[in-house]
Amino acid sequence: MTEDEFAAYQSLAQDTEDHRWAFGTGFTDPLEGVDASVPDGVDAAALAAYCLMLGDDALIYSHRLQQWMTRLPELEEETAIANIALDLLGQARMLLARAGLAEGAGRQEDRLAFFREENEFRNVRLVEALDADFAELTGRLLVFSAWRLALFGRLASSRDPVLSAITAKGVNELSYHRDYAAQWVIRLGDGTPLSHDKMQAALGTIWPLVDELFRADGVVAALPGVAADPRELRAEVDTVLDIVLATATLDRPEAAPMAQVAGKSGRDGVHTEAFGYVLAELQSLARAHPDATW
Amino acid sequence: MVTAAARTARQIAAAVPDPELPMVTLADLGILRAVVTEGELVVVTITPTYSGCPALREIAHDLRHRLTQAGFTDVIVRTELAPAWSSDWITPQGRSKLRAAGIAPPGPARRRQAPPGPVPLTLTTTRREPVPCPRCGSADTTQTAAFSATACKALFRCEACREPFEYVKEI
Numbered sequence: 001m002t003e004d005e006f007a008a009y010q011s012l013a014q015d016t017e018d019h020r021w022a023f024g025t026g027f028t029d030p031l032e033g034v035d036a037s038v039p040d041g042v043d044a045a046a047l048a049a050y051c052l053m054l055g056d057d058a059l060i061y062s063h064r065l066q067q068w069m070t071r072l073p074e075l076e077e078e079t080a081i082a083n084i085a086l087d088l089l090g091q092a093r094m095l096l097a098r099a100g101l102a103e104g105a106g107r108q109e110d111r112l113a114f115f116r117e118e119n120e121f122r123n124v125r126l127v128e129a130l131d132a133d134f135a136e137l138t139g140r141l142l143v144f145s146a147w148r149l150a151l152f153g154r155l156a157s158s159r160d161p162v163l164s165a166i167t168a169k170g171v172n173e174l175s176y177h178r179d180y181a182a183q184w185v186i187r188l189g190d191g192t193p194l195s196h197d198k199m200q201a202a203l204g205t206i207w208p209l210v211d212e213l214f215r216a217d218g219v220v221a222a223l224p225g226v227a228a229d230p231r232e233l234r235a236e237v238d239t240v241l242d243i244v245l246a247t248a249t250l251d252r253p254e255a256a257p258m259a260q261v262a263g264k265s266g267r268d269g270v271h272t273e274a275f276g277y278v279l280a281e282l283q284s285l286a287r288a289h290p291d292a293t294w
Numbered sequence: 295m296v297t298a299a300a301r302t303a304r305q306i307a308a309a310v311p312d313p314e315l316p317m318v319t320l321a322d323l324g325i326l327r328a329v330v331t332e333g334e335l336v337v338v339t340i341t342p343t344y345s346g347c348p349a350l351r352e353i354a355h356d357l358r359h360r361l362t363q364a365g366f367t368d369v370i371v372r373t374e375l376a377p378a379w380s381s382d383w384i385t386p387q388g389r390s391k392l393r394a395a396g397i398a399p400p401g402p403a404r405r406r407q408a409p410p411g412p413v414p415l416t417l418t419t420t421r422r423e424p425v426p427c428p429r430c431g432s433a434d435t436t437q438t439a440a441f442s443a444t445a446c447k448a449l450f451r452c453e454a455c456r457e458p459f460e461y462v463k464e465i
Contacts (some may be wrong), residue, residue: 034372087345091346161376165378
């Protein structure tokens with residue numbers, strides 16, 4: 001390596017304070033300088049578990065979207081999906097950091113993202129699969145962002161000021177994500193017979209995973225005023241999906257919810273087969289070089 | 295009382311350029327929330343534009359570097375998340391600088407009613423208020439992509455002068 005090339009790597013190193021986030025660059029506190037004390041009367045362990053769920057949803061989905069890079073049909077969609085994945089990664093980082101701080105065991109975001117096992121992740125199963133085609137990407141993004149937007153809209157008035165701030169910010173971002181996805185679902189659904197059929201088939205693939213988004217959860221029950229009951233989101237999300245599907249001339253699939261395993265699913269750490277693969281890719285670098293810095 | 299040192303610190307912090315939009319400063323963008331001095335200690339509070347904005351760390355580094363050069367021995371940069379940054383906070387001066395650099399400044403942000411209800415769905419790319427071309431001023435422009443090279447911008451094309459341009463999204 002020439003001296004110039006070495007200097008370029010040096011400028012990325014920790015001791016220059018010139019931090020760009022990546023695993024090993026030492027920039028591991030997206031909540032630096034934020035008052036992260038847990039409000040009185042709030043169950044800190046439940047708050048940590050809740051932030052982990054919301055952070056895991058965004059972390060895994062962001063990675064799945066990143067896997068689309070260089071494979072999208074147009075350059076404009078590359079920038080769109082890259083930016084959506086970046087927004088979700090930003091949300092994931094703050095939520096995982098919040099989870100670590102509420103937990104109080106000294107686990108930072110990198111520890112939580114890269115060194116937990118499959119059954120310790122709490123994301124919903126909707127975010128796990130690799131999309132088969134662009135129709136599936138836009139359909140999944142529509143469902144995910146409509147649901148997360150409804151959820152974050154409520155969490156913006158959470159009793160936990162950190163969760164409230166993170167989600168209030170997320171509302172603005174998710175509004176763009178949802179509208180982007182909705183516009184594509186309409187273009188494809190109300191497009192050619194071929195694009196219509198592909199869009200309808202994609203919805204059929206995604207729909208068995210929708211029910212899980214609205215299931216009651218023990219962690220939520222332990223956080224009155226802090227968390228939002230998933231069951232209460234259903235009407236708002238259904239309204240949005242019905243408008244988009246009707247405009248797109250698509251039928252709402254009649255699909256039975258994907259089976260649980262002994263009454264457990266994503267929020268309990270029970271995932272689909274696809275999850276192991278996405279997690280392996282996400283974690284492999286950090287696990288190959290556990291304490292690496294550069 | 296605002297001391298001379300506090301004024302100096304404020305001026306330095308306000309003049310730091312944004313790493314992704316270097317034609318505007320932190321003050322122009324409205325992401326500088328507060329500058330407080332106590333002796334040789336300066337506490338600067340900034341706010342992120344988007345959750346994943348990678349510029350924030352560069353900005354914090356730049357603030358520390360410039361304030362240290364100016365003789366403040368202890369510089370603390372804090373992040374404040376609430377209330378979330380809005381493109382409405384970009385100053386008139388910031389808007390004219392963006393326009394001069396060929397980037398269309400944002401229109402007014404969509405505001406939710408109080409108490410906040412569901413965010414209205416937007417199913418077309420047709421805008422209520424047109425985005426004028428920053429080069430020729432024509433209102434005959436089309437959005438070509440809802441996202442651009444950074445999270446904060448969208449891509450447009452002017453139908454009059456046929457030039458593509460970026461637009462800072464209203465948020």
